[in-house]
Amino acid sequence: MTNFPITTETKAATLGATNAVFIGRSLRHSLRNTEALVMAIALPIMLMLLFTYVFGGAIDPGGDYVTYVVPGIILLCAGYGSSITAVDVAADMTNGIIERFRTMPIKSIHVITGHVVASLARNLLATGVVIGVALLVGFRSNASFWEWLGAIGIIVLFILTFTWLYAAIGLVASSPAVASSYGFALLFVPYLSSAFVPTETMPNWIQGVAENQPITPVIEAIRGLLTGNLDNSNVWWALGWCLVILLGSYVWCTWTFLRKAGSR
Template sequence: MTTINAAHPHAAGAGGKSHVVADSITMLRRNLLHMIRYPGLSVFTIMGPVVILLLFVFVFGGTLGAGLPGVDPAGGRAAYLAYVMPGILAITIAGGAGGTATTVSMDMTEGITARFRTMAISRASVLAGHVLGNTIQTLIAVALVLGVGLAIGFRPNAGAIEWLAAAGLMVLTAYAISWLAVAMGIQAKSVETASNLPLLLVILPMLGSGFVPTDSMPAWMQGFADYQPFTPIIETIRGLLLGTPLGWNAALAVGWCVVIAVAGYLWSMVIYERKSVR
């Protein structure tokens, strides 16, 4: 673990100012070192979506792809790969929350966070280090999963601007989900609970437009699928990479990311401060 000096000159108490950025970078370094030394969570974050991708494309893809609007049944598997890839990327981002919540909970239950509280560092930086570290880890997983998709035939027609916009949205989504995962990790009373709480986030892309069009769902489910956070995110990635209509999806996607990030940050800080005074 990276050593943090209690007399750090950039500490929150030095000169009455909190140098959150400097302390956050220190905590980020700690989390990146932890990711390198304990790669198990990173491997699971990558392998889970890859297995789902291969399963749905090569086992169910022919049938599901043939049912997509305007698709020739003979090319159903290729069409379904193009359709499902944005949903798989969303699952990859959501899956990163499990590792973050688990790591945060471990720090809380093993007393590491309590030790940080006694040091002259910004309290927000302790949480920010987890958020930034998980965002980087998640984006690496997204790149690797996308590479698998390209290897098995995914062929987006996006230009440079569309790729940059899609990448920007995935960064924003990963950042927002990371704050929510940190809050879950602090809230959880055990590491086991922390590892299970983010499972809902992984399920949400499946309950949206990630795997099938929402208009193929029952009416009661379609209402939820259309307005839950991951549907506009998936539709925006799909539109940017494949040229499907965006409509209001881009604005809704960014809006949801902002709401999730702010809610996760406020939830994290409130719980963290409450536990700090115990």
């Protein structure tokens, strides 16, 4: 029997095919979980309408509050959508499917990649819907094409970062319910930022937290890009925070998966 050598190209093709299978699996799960998909889109829209039409008049009587609040709503949308990943990963780790994957000639850790890519696609769809609704209720942008591209790039990086973070949380959680609780707690972080009101309007002790946490520079970078009033330092801080959290989350996620699942 002739043994054919496994080339680098063959390994790359096999890896790509395996990832495609797991990505397709996660996307199908997302489409079947219609309640979570609808809530990932509906909740940010409801919050935007609430803050714009109920609180907006008191916060900004001039009627421009929708332009201020949209970047925060986008990140809240991304955070909520990413939190679903923690539940999905925890479900895979507790329902026995990982053990079945380990019996196959594949790296079962690709299941995490599938969840991350599906979350990115799901969140970009939700973000597009949120921006569309924002335009309908009065959001206006002075951004150029390249500024829009820069804002979208930061949003994609933020989604990717927090999806890997939630994937790691799903791995350490003992059940999907616990993963959901951890994810819900993290969703309060944007409220302690400049998402809904300027940080200088907050009490001093909260202001210090709001100005020095990762979400604020990300929001300010997106807001500056979309309104044409960009402070470059916010972009660098946003990129720095996202890359540090992304790297830490990826390492944490990979190490935890290999330890718990005994992946190949």
